[in-house]
Structures are given as structure tokens and as C-alpha cells.
Amino acid sequence: METLEPGLVWTLRGEERLCLDGDFLALLRAVESTGSLARAARATGISYRHAWGRIVRIAERLGVPLVLLKQGRGARLTAAAERLLAVDAQLRRRLASEAAPLLEEMAETLSHWRKxxxxxxxxxxxxxxxxxxxxxxxxxxxxxxxxxxxxxxxxxxxxxxxxxxxxxxxxxxxxxxxxxxxxxxxxxxxxxxxxxxxxxxxxxxxxxxxxxxxxxxxxxxxxxxxxxxxxxxxxxxxxxxxxxxxxxxxxxxxxxxxxxxxxxxxxxxxxxxxxxxxxxxxxxxxxxxxxxxxxxxxxxxxxxxxxxxxxxxxxxxxxxxxxxxxxxxxxxxxxxxxxxxxxxxxxxxxxxxxxxxxxxxxxx
Structure with a gap:
């Protein structure tokens, strides 16, 4: 049978479509754990400029800051970013649990079509x-x-x-x-x-x-x-x-x-x-x-x-x-x-x- 996994991507619609995908949320979690945007960027395999640019663009679209930078004191998440991560984690757990039987059914269906x-x-x-x-x-x-x-x-x-x-x-x-x-x-x-x-x-x-x-x-x-x-x-x-x-x-x-x-x-x-x-x-x-x-x-x-x-x-x-x-x-x-x-x-x-x-x- 085919193996499938549930996924979840948040999309911000407008003139420019921005995605709060797994990579972006992983970046926020890395900021939370390391206390540094530079270390978070390295941990997620992207440049500092790209990391900060993406955080700024999404924060502007949401209308709330997500990361606070302080010279000599690293970086920390705002309450809005912490709430965003908490809701995402809760929904991912619920999705994985509720989708399991449907994924198995889809896998069985695909296995019949595949030669x-x-x-x-x-x-x-x-x-x-x-x-x-x-x-x-x-x-x-x-x-x-x-x-x-x-x-x-x-x-x-x-x-x-x-x-x-x-x-x-x-x-x-x-x-x-x-x-x-x-x-x-x-x-x-x-x-x-x-x-x-x-x-x-x-x-x-x-x-x-x-x-x-x-x-x-x-x-x-x-x-x-x-x-x-x-x-x-x-x-x-x-x-x-x-x-x-x-x-x-x-x-x-x-x-x-x-x-x-x-x-x-x-x-x-x-x-x-x-x-x-x-x-x-x-x-x-x-x-x-x-x-x-x-x-x-x-x-x-x-x-x-x-x-x-x-x-x-x-x-x-x-x-x-x-x-x-x-x-x-x-x-x-x-x-x-x-x-x-x-x-x-x-x-x-x-x-x-x-x-x-x-x-x-x-x-x-």
C-alpha cells in the first residue's frame, strides 16, 4: 500500500500569497529555542537575510510583530508568535489523529490503481x-x-x-x-x-x-x-x-x-x-x-x-x-x-x- 502523511499549510491570501508552512514554523521554533535569529537561520539552513525578510513580510501581513530583536540580547518570540505555534501544534495533533483512518483508506485505494x-x-x-x-x-x-x-x-x-x-x-x-x-x-x-x-x-x-x-x-x-x-x-x-x-x-x-x-x-x-x-x-x-x-x-x-x-x-x-x-x-x-x-x-x-x-x- 502507498504510505501517506497528513499535512497542514497556512496560506495568507491577498495581492501576494504567503505561506506559513512547516519551514517557516520551524524557523519560529528555532528562534524560540536558540534565542537568536542568526542561530535559528543556521539551524533551518537559510541565510539570516532570508529568515528576517520572511518574518517581516508575514508579520506585516498579519498586522502583529512575531520576533523581537534586541542588540546584544538576541531574539525572542512575541506572544502572537507563541500563540501561532501553539494553535498550529494543536491542530496538527488533531489532524494526525482524525486523518489516520482516512489516510489508510486512501492508501488502499491508490494501491489498487498502481501497477x-x-x-x-x-x-x-x-x-x-x-x-x-x-x-x-x-x-x-x-x-x-x-x-x-x-x-x-x-x-x-x-x-x-x-x-x-x-x-x-x-x-x-x-x-x-x-x-x-x-x-x-x-x-x-x-x-x-x-x-x-x-x-x-x-x-x-x-x-x-x-x-x-x-x-x-x-x-x-x-x-x-x-x-x-x-x-x-x-x-x-x-x-x-x-x-x-x-x-x-x-x-x-x-x-x-x-x-x-x-x-x-x-x-x-x-x-x-x-x-x-x-x-x-x-x-x-x-x-x-x-x-x-x-x-x-x-x-x-x-x-x-x-x-x-x-x-x-x-x-x-x-x-x-x-x-x-x-x-x-x-x-x-x-x-x-x-x-x-x-x-x-x-x-x-x-x-x-x-x-x-x-x-x-x-x-x-
């Missing part, structure tokens, strides 16, 4: 950068139609026959919750589990760790703003379990209710200054130049029906997972261990396992 060059393998999967990289590498020889969604939703899609494989992840901390998650979807079916990789999860913070965050307890500090993953995702399950073990109440975390749907979206929010810290995989932090505080290793799996495993296209995917394609993709991003990729388990082995590794060198 693939080769027979595609359909996956519904918890978001993962390595899986997306493998998709790009195999596109010309084995198209992977991936819909990224939560682990629970992916397993439900497999149960209903909407995909051939479902991606999810488990670690020692979430194994009890994982058993409860897996059994309703997969119990009573002939299911096999393929190990894709092990990956590292932790806290993503700004370069240089400006808030001196060392662990989960620091998230409860009043000045620290957090960005979370959506409910139903395996990463949210792991984060909530780690919070419980650390004795940190979610209610004490500013931004706990603010959600994004992918690791990249969380990393981008932190990189743009929309939050001070997020929880996700090391590879996403690396992609956005963020500092990373490791908290857990987990295993990422692909579940499929045993009969599907014998299909030629799925066998070809399994060969790619065991071969050089996956290793080449993993070599380009930190935080992955693919040394035992392609191992196949039955469901009872996975549910009974108490030996999911907790360190980078342990093995399943």
Missing part, C-alpha cells in the same frame, strides 16, 4: 527507520508496500488479512505487556515471527544537551518540555513501563499528552525547538543531529502467517533480511544490531521467552 513492477509484499508496521531504508534499497526488485502505524494496529491488520506481515517490537521491560498485546491478535493462528533487528531506544535531546538531562527523572523538571509517541505504539508502551520503573508519574511531565506518530517526527520536533526532549530510537536522533541518552535495547520483529512465509515474494524478503541489503542499510545508521537478522520463531517460543537481551552484545 507494481514486481509483486509487492504488504506490511503494516510500527515505525522503524531500518525497515524504511530496506524498502528504499529493494524498491526496484521487490516493492514493499508499508503502512506505518502502531504495533497493536499492525497486528490487528495482520489478523484481518489486510497485510502479509506485521512489524512490532518487544524488550524485557515490555514482555508481560507484549504477551497481552500479542495473544488476542495471534493466538489460534499458525504464525511465525521473523527477527528483523535489535535497536536502541532512549531520550533524544538538543545538541550539547542544553538542559543537562541525564535520565527519566529529569523529565519532571518544570522547565523541560516533552514530546511523546502516540498511544498504542510499542514505543509508548516501553516509555510508560520505564516511567513506572523509575517512579516518575506521567502527570509530572510537561508535554506528556503531546503525541507524534513516528520516531522522525519526534526527533524533528526536538530539533526544531518544539520540545526539549523526546523518546525514540538512536537512529532518529542521529538523523537530526541530536544527543542521545540510551535507556533500553529491544527486538523488532515481523509476524506473518506460516503459509505466507512460503510465498516467493516473502521468501525473497527473508533473503534480503538475512543478506547484504539489510546489513548495508544498518551500517549507515547507528543503534541497530542485525547480527542475527532473519531468525524465525514460532509464537509460543516468543511468548515463553524470558531471555530477550538487555545489552548490545546479548543474543536471542
Amino acid at each position: 507494481p513492477r514486481h509483486k509487492a509484499v504488504s506490511l503494516c508496521a510500527s515505525h522503524d527507520l531500518l525497515l524504511a531504508a530496506l524498502q528504499a534499497r529493494l524498491d526496484s526488485v521487490l516493492p514493499l508496500d508499508i503502512v506505518f502505524q502502531g504495533s497493536s494496529e499492525s497486528l490487528e491488520s495482520l489478523r484481518r488479512g489486510r497485510c502479509q506481515l506485521a512489524g512490532f517490537h518487544l524488550c524485557p521491560q515490555t514482555l508481560p505487556d507484549g504477551r497481552r498485546m500479542l495473544e488476542p491478535f495471534l493466538r489460534g493462528q499458525s504464525i511465525v515471527i521473523i527477527l528483523l533487528a535489535r535497536r536502541e531506544q532512549g531520550l533524544m535531546v538538543g545538541r550539547g544537551n542544553p538542559h543537562s538531562i541525564r535520565g527519566l527523572a529529569d523529565l519532571a523538571r518544570s522547565q523541560v518540555r516533552f514530546i511523546n509517541r502516540q498511544r498504542g505504539s510499542g514505543t509508548r508502551l516501553l516509555f510508560d513501563r520505564l516511567l513506572a520503573e523509575a517512579g516518575v508519574p506521567p502527570a509530572h511531565i510537561a508535554g506528556y499528552a503531546n503525541e507524534e506518530y513516528t520516531h522522525q517526527a519526534v526527533a524533528a520536533t526536538v530539533a526544531s525547538g518544539g520540545a526539549d526532549v523526546g523518546f525514540g530510537i538512536r537512529a532518529a536522533a542521529h538523523l537530526y543531529g541530536l544527543a542521545f541518552i540510551a535507556l533500553a535495547w529491544e527486538a523488532y520483529y515481523l509476524a506473518c502467517r506460516r503459509r505466507s512465509l512460503e510465498e516467493p515474494a516473502v521468501q525473497k524478503l527473508l533473503q534480503a533480511i538475512r543478506g547484504s541489503e539489510l546489513r548495508a542499510a544498518a551500517a549507515a545508521m547507528p543503534g541497530y544490531d542485525v547480527s542475527e537478522a532473519g531468525k524465525v520463531y514460532n509464537l509460543s517460543q516468543l511468548l515463553a521467552s524470558t531471555a530477550i537481551p538487555t545489552d548490545p552484545v546479548a543474543r536471542l
